Amino acid sequence: MVLLDIKNLTLEIDISGGWVKALDKINMVIHEGQIHALVGESGSGKSLIVKAIVGALPYRWRITADRMTWKGQNLLTMSVSARRKIIRKDISVIFQNPINSLDPTLTLGQQLKEMLPTDKLSKLWFWQRKKEKHALAVKLLHKVGIKNHQLCLDSYPHQIASDVVQKFMIAMALASEPRLIIADDPTRGMEVTSKTQILKLLSRVNQVKNMSVLFVSHDLLAISSMASYMTVLYCGQTVESGELHQLRKRAFHPYTQALLDSAPSFRKDLPPKSPLSSLDGTIPTLHHLPIGCRLGPRCPRARKECVAIPQIRRVHTHFYSCHFPLHWEAK
Amino acid sequence: MVNVLLRYLNLVVVTLFILSLLSFLLAYLFPGQAVENLTGLRLDELSTLQNNQLKYAIDDNVFVQYWYYMGELFAGNWGVSFSSGLPLYEDIGHYLPASIELSAYALFLSFFIGLPLGFLAALQHHKLTDYGLLSVSLLGYSIPVFWLALIMILGFSLQLGWFPLSGRLSLIFEIPSITGFILVDILLSDSIDKQSALIDALRHLILPTLSIAIVTTTLILRITRRSVIETLNSEFILAAYARGLTPRQVLMRHGVRNALIPIWPLLAMQFPTLLTNAMIVESIFSWPGIGNWLIQAIYQQDYPAIRAGMLAVSVLVVIFTMSIDLTIRLTDPRRRRVGRAAI
Numbered sequence: 001m002v003l004l005d006i007k008n009l010t011l012e013i014d015i016s017g018g019w020v021k022a023l024d025k026i027n028m029v030i031h032e033g034q035i036h037a038l039v040g041e042s043g044s045g046k047s048l049i050v051k052a053i054v055g056a057l058p059y060r061w062r063i064t065a066d067r068m069t070w071k072g073q074n075l076l077t078m079s080v081s082a083r084r085k086i087i088r089k090d091i092s093v094i095f096q097n098p099i100n101s102l103d104p105t106l107t108l109g110q111q112l113k114e115m116l117p118t119d120k121l122s123k124l125w126f127w128q129r130k131k132e133k134h135a136l137a138v139k140l141l142h143k144v145g146i147k148n149h150q151l152c153l154d155s156y157p158h159q160i161a162s163d164v165v166q167k168f169m170i171a172m173a174l175a176s177e178p179r180l181i182i183a184d185d186p187t188r189g190m191e192v193t194s195k196t197q198i199l200k201l202l203s204r205v206n207q208v209k210n211m212s213v214l215f216v217s218h219d220l221l222a223i224s225s226m227a228s229y230m231t232v233l234y235c236g237q238t239v240e241s242g243e244l245h246q247l248r249k250r251a252f253h254p255y256t257q258a259l260l261d262s263a264p265s266f267r268k269d270l271p272p273k274s275p276l277s278s279l280d281g282t283i284p285t286l287h288h289l290p291i292g293c294r295l296g297p298r299c300p301r302a303r304k305e306c307v308a309i310p311q312i313r314r315v316h317t318h319f320y321s322c323h324f325p326l327h328w329e330a331k
Numbered sequence: 332m333v334n335v336l337l338r339y340l341n342l343v344v345v346t347l348f349i350l351s352l353l354s355f356l357l358a359y360l361f362p363g364q365a366v367e368n369l370t371g372l373r374l375d376e377l378s379t380l381q382n383n384q385l386k387y388a389i390d391d392n393v394f395v396q397y398w399y400y401m402g403e404l405f406a407g408n409w410g411v412s413f414s415s416g417l418p419l420y421e422d423i424g425h426y427l428p429a430s431i432e433l434s435a436y437a438l439f440l441s442f443f444i445g446l447p448l449g450f451l452a453a454l455q456h457h458k459l460t461d462y463g464l465l466s467v468s469l470l471g472y473s474i475p476v477f478w479l480a481l482i483m484i485l486g487f488s489l490q491l492g493w494f495p496l497s498g499r500l501s502l503i504f505e506i507p508s509i510t511g512f513i514l515v516d517i518l519l520s521d522s523i524d525k526q527s528a529l530i531d532a533l534r535h536l537i538l539p540t541l542s543i544a545i546v547t548t549t550l551i552l553r554i555t556r557r558s559v560i561e562t563l564n565s566e567f568i569l570a571a572y573a574r575g576l577t578p579r580q581v582l583m584r585h586g587v588r589n590a591l592i593p594i595w596p597l598l599a600m601q602f603p604t605l606l607t608n609a610m611i612v613e614s615i616f617s618w619p620g621i622g623n624w625l626i627q628a629i630y631q632q633d634y635p636a637i638r639a640g641m642l643a644v645s646v647l648v649v650i651f652t653m654s655i656d657l658t659i660r661l662t663d664p665r666r667r668r669v670g671r672a673a674i
Contacts, residue, residue, distance in 0.1 A: 088575025
């Protein structure tokens with residue numbers, strides 16, 4: 001069953017008078033029970049997509065899409081409160097910066113209990129409910145691997161190590177028992193042990209509860225260890241998406257290939273002391289976006305035709321948008 | 332906690348020490364003999380007194396003099412006024428509460444108007460209400476206090492005759508001074524006409540309070556507005572929206588508290604301005620407060636009175652500001668000590 005279906009999502013930002021397309025025709029489909037990875041460099045608009053899905057965007061920004069549906073209901077045309085209800089019930093976000101996305105003046109316990117859905121409580125009176133909420137909160141904390149639950153619930157966000165806060169954020173995301181968890185770079189800046197713990201936690205949630213996960217990251221190793229489907233983003237455009245093993249075996253888009261090559265641990269055939277490959281240049285700023293295919297100026301295969309936006313082509317479940325894809329040479 | 336208290340206590344003691352030192356030095360900096368400026372007695376009076384009852388340490392060095400000066404300060408023996416000959420300690424004890432009363436009412440009034448309006452402006456950011464409130468506040472902020480007070484007298488007292496022109500209470504009421512705060516004193520007194528005295532006192536209060544409160548209100552409005560806008564744009568508010576909370580829940584549970592925290596220290600900093608404005612307004616409305624009294628003292632070159640009055644007012648400001656700072660420091664959860672135990 002398709003949970004989230006996004007077609008041609010465009011987000012425009014007003015930068016000193018001119019409207020700039022920060023996201024340009026994004027396509028993404030998330031199925032139930034799937035771990036979907038969203039990959040891209042810093043500044044490619046990954047977090048913007050997340051914010052656009054949950055509607056946490058400044059109201060001055062313009063957002064348009066041919067289709068943006070949640071289980072068939074159109075998210076863009078429905079009322080704000082209906083959309084909020086869907087997000088409250090079915091979608092949870094784990095933010096990039098866990099400490100900043102928590103209220104600094106409330107204890108973690110108060111914030112976690114705020115997220116527990118009231119209709120799932122069975123007791124009637126508020127003192128019974130209080131007890132029940134506490135029990136649920138403790139259970140959630142144990143689920144994500146926080147043992148010292150009382151100390152955690154009584155602490156303020158700044159008093160706790162960042163990896164524990166990130167686990168706590170996952171507990172908060174699980175509190176409403178959503179259908180989709182959006183993890184926006186949950187392992188940023190973590191050392192390997194806590195990173196593995198968090199990734200394991202996410203895949204276990206996916207397997208046990210059949211929750212879908214939209215995993216936003218640029219960590220290819222983490223993605224390949226858990227995701228089944230991958231969408232590659234460059235500078236606000238989806239360049240390629242498909243089953244992870246297919247993409248790894250044979251990428252069609254030059255950018256995907258460059259991305260895979262840039263991770264040395266991905267390449268088994270890398271000889272010792274050979275230079276590491278990377279694309280020349282950097283990702284363009286919003287003020288200087290190239291027209292057409294935005295990879296153009298950096299692309300090793302760019303030609304005259306690349307100033308036009310390439311059409312989306314598909315091979316089975318594998319979508320790409322490039323004028324001169326890599327597999328054409330093989331023919 | 333104890334650590335913080337000790338630190339603030341230390342700070343207050345050092346500041347007060349410097350203030351007392353300054354007030355002592357003033358006696359030397361003012362024209363005339365230092366001993367005259369410290370006691371308020373002329374040299375010829377002193378020499379007659381010295382022979383029979385009074386001893387003073389004019390021949391000792393400055394440090395010993397300061398030591399004696401502090402001893403007399405704490406004993407409540409602040410000297411007498413040049414002009415009236417009355418003891419300064421009793422005088423200040425009588426006039427200072429009147430000023431505190433006026434400033435306190437003005438401060439409360441500004442809070443009750445400024446805070447909600449500031450929230451309103453911030454919630455309507457970039458809309459007509461916001462711009463309207465902002466321009467009105469700019470207007471209120473730019474009007475000089477002394478001019479505003481005069482205009483109020485002109486309009487409400489002379490033209491319309493709604494409120495009395497000056498003073499604190501009509502002369503027909505006889506209220507004994509117990510606390511120095513007129514409203515409290517009226518309530519405590521067993522006068523036959525308590526209610527009409529109260530109404531009369533309130534009518535006397537309205538114009539001076541308003542003239543002080545308008546500037547402070549606009550200040551509070553602007554500070555509140557800025558702080559609320561900044562808080563509502565912060566990441567955790569966006570995150571709270573992304574968790575599917577309603578705007579009302581977000582504002583009440585997360586917005587208000589976080590917006591108020593940065594407001595308090597800024598307001599504590601406005602207190603000296605408020606007191607200065609109160610002093611100006613007092614002399615216009617002939618309010619029997621410390622400001623009026625000090626300005627009279629300056630006119631009459633009453634050096635002992637200037638010295639004692641300035642010391643009293645500055646001590647008040649320091650203690651008030653410090654206690655607000657301390658309260659913020661102790662109640663802000665963001666500054667709470669990090670627990671040592673691992674989770």
